[in-house]
Amino acid sequence: MARITVKHRTAQSFDIDIRGIRLLSDEPVVLGGEDEGPTPTELMIAGLAACAAEEGLRYLTSTGLPFQPLAVEADFTWDMASERVATVKLAVTLPPDLSDSDVTAVEAAMLSCPARKMLTQPPGVEYTFSSKPIVASR
Numbered sequence: 001m002a003r004i005t006v007k008h009r010t011a012q013s014f015d016i017d018i019r020g021i022r023l024l025s026d027e028p029v030v031l032g033g034e035d036e037g038p039t040p041t042e043l044m045i046a047g048l049a050a051c052a053a054e055e056g057l058r059y060l061t062s063t064g065l066p067f068q069p070l071a072v073e074a075d076f077t078w079d080m081a082s083e084r085v086a087t088v089k090l091a092v093t094l095p096p097d098l099s100d101s102d103v104t105a106v107e108a109a110m111l112s113c114p115a116r117k118m119l120t121q122p123p124g125v126e127y128t129f130s131s132k133p134i135v136a137s138r
Helices: 040-062 100-111 114-120
Strands: 004-010 013-018 021-025 071-079 084-093
Touching: 021 040, 040 071, 040 084, 040 100, 040 114, 084 100
Parallel strands: none
Antiparallel strands: 004 013, 013 021, 071 084
16 A cells, blocks of 8 residues: 655645655645645646646557647636535647547546546545654654
8 A cells, every 4th residue: 555644844734755755735825824835635636637647648658649748737616615626627738730539549548547537436535543643844
């Protein structure tokens, strides 16, 4: 099982450690944070966009097709009533002159990304709690 560690930093910010790679998550000032990093929701949406881009790149390179200027931009809306992401729209920039069948294949590859699968077929989430002291990192 893969391990990601999230430790409180200050106010609403957290240090995230993924395989020794450090990230920071924070909330905007209006939500009690210091706006020093993306929110957890923004990180989730970024992961979805990056996963789609990676799968598109994998398809294009596996077939020898050009992959520049492959890019994915993500927009999302927030539903205040349910306090959740309501919609996510991914805008994909592909290399020019791809055939319709290649565009369809890139889309199929992007739809197969594990982050999207996790949203469409949610995994079970379990919590365990302990009382061991946690040292805040800085």
